Structure formats: structure tokens, C-alpha cells
Amino acid sequence: MCIACLPRGGFSRREMLKLSALFTATGALPLLRAAEARAQEPDAPVRIGYLPITDATPLLVAHANGLFEAEGLKAEKPVLLRSWAQVIEAFISGQVNVIHLLSPMTVWARFGSGAPARVVAWNHVSGSALTVSPDISSVADLGGKTVAVPFWYSIHNVVVQNLLRENGLTPVTKKTGTPAANEVNLVVMAPADMPPALATRQVAGYIVAEPFNAVAEAQGIGKILRFTGDVWKDHACCVVFMHERDLDGRPEWSQKVVNAIVKAQLWTRANRAETARLLSKEGPNRYTPHAQAVLDKVLSPPEADTEAYLKSGAIRHADWKEKRIDFQPYPFPSYTEELVRRLKGTLIEGDGAFLAKLDPATAAKQLVDDRFVKAALAANGGLPAFGFPDTFTRTEVIAP
Numbered sequence: 124m125c126i127a128c129l130p131r132g133g134f135s136r137r138e139m140l141k142l143s144a145l146f147t148a149t150g151a152l153p154l155l156r157a158a159e160a161r162a163q164e165p166d167a168p169v170r171i172g173y174l175p176i177t178d179a180t181p182l183l184v185a186h187a188n189g190l191f192e193a194e195g196l197k198a199e200k201p202v203l204l205r206s207w208a209q210v211i212e213a214f215i216s217g218q219v220n221v222i223h224l225l226s227p228m229t230v231w232a233r234f235g236s237g238a239p240a241r242v243v244a245w246n247h248v249s250g251s252a253l254t255v256s257p258d259i260s261s262v263a264d265l266g267g268k269t270v271a272v273p274f275w276y277s278i279h280n281v282v283v284q285n286l287l288r289e290n291g292l293t294p295v296t297k298k299t300g301t302p303a304a305n306e307v308n309l310v311v312m313a314p315a316d317m318p319p320a321l322a323t324r325q326v327a328g329y330i331v332a333e334p335f336n337a338v339a340e341a342q343g344i345g346k347i348l349r350f351t352g353d354v355w356k357d358h359a360c361c362v363v364f365m366h367e368r369d370l371d372g373r374p375e376w377s378q379k380v381v382n383a384i385v386k387a388q389l390w391t392r393a394n395r396a397e398t399a400r401l402l403s404k405e406g407p408n409r410y411t412p413h414a415q416a417v418l419d420k421v422l423s424p425p426e427a428d429t430e431a432y433l434k435s436g437a438i439r440h441a442d443w444k445e446k447r448i449d450f451q452p453y454p455f456p457s458y459t460e461e462l463v464r465r466l467k468g469t470l471i472e473g474d475g476a477f478l479a480k481l482d483p484a485t486a487a488k489q490l491v492d493d494r495f496v497k498a499a500l501a502a503n504g505g506l507p508a509f510g511f512p513d514t515f516t517r518t519e520v521i522a523p
Contacts, residue, residue: 166197167220168196168197168198168199169186169191169196169197169198169199169220169221169380170198170199170202170218170219170220170221171183171186171198171199171201171202171219171221171222172201172202172204172209172210172213172214172218172219172221172222173201173202173203173204173210173222173223173410174203174204174205174206174207174210174223174314175203175410175411175412175413176314176332176333176334176335176361176411177247177250177332177333177334177402177418177421177422177448178223178246178247178250178332178360178361179201179223179246179361179410180246180247180387180391180398180402180422180448180450181246181247181363181384181387181388181391181450181452182201182221182223182246182363182384182387183201183401183402183408183410184387184388184390184391184398184401185198185383185384185386185387186198186200186201186408187401187406187407187408187410188387188390190383190384190386190387190390191379191380191383193383194379194380194382194383195379196376196379196380196383200408201410202218202219203410203411205313206313207224207225207228207274210222210224211224211232214240214364214366215238217366220365220366220369221363221364221365221380222363222364222365223246223361223362223363223364224361224362224364225273225274225276225277225278225360225361226242226245226278226359226360226361226362226458226459226462227276227277227278227280227281227462227466228274228276228277229242229362229364229490230276230459230462230463230466230478230481230486230490231276232364233489233490234477234478234481234486234489234490235474235475235477239366239367239368240364240365240366240367241364241365241367241370241490241491241492242362242363242364242454242459242490242491242492243363243364243365243370243377243381243454243491243492243493243495243496244362244363244381244384244385244452244453244454244493244495244496244499245359245361245362245363245451245452245453245454246359246360246361246362246363246384246450246452247359247360247361247388247448247449247450248352248357248358248359248360248448248449248450248451249350249351249352249357249358249360249445249446249447249448249449250332250333250351250352250360250421250447250448250449251278251279251282251330251331251332251333251336251350251351251352251360252330252331252333252336252347252348252349252350252351252437253270253282253283253286253328253329253330253347253348253349253350253351254317254321254328254329254330254331254335254336254339254340254345254346254347254348255321255327255328255345255346255347255348256321256324256327256328256344256345257344257345257346259327259328259346259348261290261348262286262287262289262290262292262348262349263290263291263292265287265292265307265327265328266292266302266304266305266306266307267301267302267303267304267305267306267307268302268307268308268326268327268328269302269307269308269309269310269325269326269327270283270307270308270309270310270326270327270328270329270330271309271310271311271312271316271317271320271326271328271329271330271331272309272310272311272312272329272330272331273311273312273313273314273330273331273332274311275311275471275472275473276466276471278351278355278358278359278360278462279330279331279332279351279360280309280330280469280470280471281462281465281466281469282330282351282354282355282358283309283330284309284469284470285354285465285521285523286349286354286523287307289523291305292305292306292307293305293306293307294306294307294309294470295307295308295309295470296308296309296310296470296472309470310326311472312326312329314331314332314335315335317329317331317335317339318335318338318339318342318344318345321339321344321345322342322344322345328345328348330351332360332361333421333447333448334413334417334418334420334421336421337417337418337420337421338413338417340420341414341416341417341420346435346437347432347435347437348436348437349436349437349439350432350437350438350445350447352443352445352446352447352449353437353438353439353440353443353445354521354522354523355519355520355521356440356443356445356519356520356521356522357445357449357451357511357520358458359454359458362454363381363384363452365377365380370492370495374495377495378495378498378499380495381452381495381496381498381499382495382498382499382502384452384499385452385496385499385500385503386499386503388450388451388452388509389450389503389504389508389509391422391450392449392450392509392510395422395423396419396422396423398418398422398423399415399418399419399421399422399423400415400418402418403415403418420447421447421448422447422448424447428447439522440522443520449510450509451506451509451510451511452496452499452500452509453493453496453497453500453506453511453515454491454493454496455515455516455517456484456487456488456491456515456516457516457517457518457519458517458519459483459486459487459490459491460483460484460486460487461483461519461521463478463481463483463486463487464483466478467479467481493515497515
């Protein structure tokens with residue numbers, strides 16, 4: 124296999140280097156100065172930056188349904204960005220002030236570089252899968268092959284490495300050569316590049332957020348081997364990240380932003396088919412380039428799909444009653460703590476030395492600001508309104 128021929132879209136090492144620069148004091152300084160100038164704006168509006176994946180759903184639904192305005196806020200049209208580097212650059216410079224970010228990436232941003240921002244809520248739970256070529260029947264079949272992940276600091280990278288090790292395989296990052304029979308070569312790839320790479324057999328599989336798994340199914344080029352929510356029950360994927368200067372300097376504004384996001388999640392759970400239409404390229408705002416039929420398969424799948432996944436083994440824990448994607452906003456501390464523990468043992472390119480110094484419980488408290496989401500939940504039926512027990516503590520369940 125020619126690794127150099129993989130369609131990276133400028134996303135792999137170049138993306139990592141750019142993000143690494145942005146997450147340093149020197150690299151971020153010009154952007155932070157620009158942000159300070161913008162911070163002087165009185166009554167600055169909600170400015171959302173997002174990638175065209177279902178992880179952004181609550182932010183986009185809140186905008187589409189006028190939920191920010193209903194809270195008395197001004198909101199600009201969300202800005203579609205094409206890479207995580209673009210999202211971070213726009214965020215640090217203050218061009219956008221509300222983003223969804225891969226949950227492990229927030230650990231890197233906060234503790235690897237000291238970015239002055241915090242997680243205020245979860246965007247969704249589950250919503251990702253490991254998709255493979257039709258000839259792959261088990262995780263063990265991936266030995267000697269290449270699998271794509273969307274980023275080193277992603278729940279996808281954490282989960283797939285857990286699956287590989289549970290099946291006697293060793294994750295590696297080979298730039299040249301072919302992985303050994305007991306190895307699986309991991310490469311970073313932009314989500315949009317993954318289905319074409321699978322179709323042309325440049326990768327044997329990929330693990331990523333929806334709807335790119337549904338895209339492979341719709342095109343007949345791949346099948347879902349496992350859902351990540353069937354490995355780590357009700358895990359977060361993307362979270363809502365906001366500037367500390369807004370959280371501390373504009374607490375009323377910040378509360379209203381989170382109120383709107385929580386209400387958007389409630390609406391989405393009750394209007395899944397309509398949400399697919401809103402997000403689709405057929406929708407009035409054309410938030411994403413995805414067809415409604417593909418988004419329907421993610422947000423509002425037929426019961427027959429669940430039966431098929433149970434039969435194939437893509438779903439092994441039927442008793443968990445996981446939805447393909449679901450929504451609840453509370454950032455459970457136990458999840459952040461377990462995420463930090465697992466990141467310490469996850470193969471990640473770049474300088475991850477900061478991870479060794481992190482205490483999971485302390486990191487969870489420093490990374491997350493849950494005062495706004497707790498208030499929003501209290502005003503909207505609490506966690507039971509989202510189908511979850513009425514408690515802010517839980518035990519993480521991980522069962523490959």
C-alpha cells in the first residue's frame with residue numbers, strides 16, 4: 124500500500140503541526156491579540172464555527188429554530204469550516220465564540236497549551252462507528268492493514284486502539300512499509316476523504332463521526348463493524364467549547380447560549396426526521412453537504428437497521444439500548460476522568476508529555492465548567508427529560 128498516496132487533504136502531519144503551533148503561546152499570540160480587539164465589542168453576537176458532521180447538530184438546530192434569539196441573543200449564521208485547524212484558528216482569534224470540538228482535543232488545548240477555554244456541555248453521545256471494507260468480518264481481520272482516524276486526539280482513536288488491543292493487535296503509525304500481521308497502521312485523514320479511500324482500498328477501514336459511516340453504507344462501499352457507543356456506553360464525542368473571557372466576563376450571555384443548546388437537544392430528540400432535513404443539503408440553510416436520506420439513517424433509522432446490526436455483531440450490547448446518535452448535554456466528570464486515563468495509554472503522534480502529569484480528577488474539574496448546563500437542565504426537566512437517570516454521577520461502562 125502506498126501511504127503517501129492516501130488522500131489526506133492537507134490534514135495529517137501538516138494539520139497536526141499547525142494545530143500544535145496554534146496551541147502555543149507564540150503561535151497563538153497574534154490570534155489572541157485579534158481576539159482581544161473583538162472582545163471590546165459591546166453585545167457581541169453568538170458566532171458558531173462548525174464542521175459538517177452530525178456532532179454539530181445542537182448548535183445548528185439552535186440557530187435554525189431561532190433559539191438564541193428566543194433567549195434575547197443576537198446570532199450570526201454559523202460558519203462552516205473544513206478542518207479542525209480552521210476551527211481552532213477561528214476560535215482563538217475570536218472570529219467565532221462557540222464551537223464543537225473533539226472531547227480529547229479539549230484536553231490537549233487546555234493542558235497541552237493552556238488555552239483559556241473550557242467545556243460547557245456535551246453536544247451529543249455516541250454518533251460514531253468503525254466502518255470497514257465488505258470483506259472484513261472481524262476486528263482481527265484488520266491485522267496487517269491500515270485504518271484511518273479523524274485525529275490523534277479523538278475518541279475514535281481511543282476506542283479503535285482499545286478494540287485492536289482487545290483482539291491481540293498492535294496499533295502503529297508507519298510512514299513507510301507494510302504493517303506486520305499483528306499490527307494495524309493508523310493514519311489521520313479528513314472525514315470527507317474516508318469513503319473515497321475505502322472505496323479505492325487505500326484503507327481497510329475508518330472510525331469517524333456520522334454521517335460518513337452511513338455514507339459508506341449508502342454507497343455500498345463498506346459496512347459498520349462496530350458502533351463506538353456499543354463499546355463505550357453513552358460516550359461523548361464532540362463537546363461545546365467556549366472562551367473563559369465569555370464565561371467569566373459575560374456569565375448571563377453564556378447562560379443564554381447554553382440554554383439555547385440544551386433546548387436544541389431536547390427538540391432534536393423529539394424531532395429526529397425534521398432535524399435530518401434541517402441539516403441536509405436539501406434544507407433551507409444547507410448546513411451540510413449531506414443528503415437527507417443519509418442523515419435520516421443516522422438520526423431516524425428504521426427498526427430493521429437495529430435488527431440487522433444485532434445480527435451482524437455491530438451491536439453486541441442490546442441491553443444498553445443505545446441509539447445511533449443521541450443527545451444529552453451534561454459533561455459527566457467520570458467520563459472526562461476516564462478519558463484522561465485512557466489517553467495516557469493511547470498511541471498519539473506529537474508531544475503528549477503533558478498527559479503524564481495530569482491527575483484525572485483534577486483535570487476534569489479544571490477543564491469543565493458545568494454551572495451553566497446545570498442551570499439549563501434544571502429549567503428544562505433535568506437529565507430525565509433526556510432519558511437519563513436524575514444524577515450527575517455515573518460509572519463508565521466500557522466493554523469491547
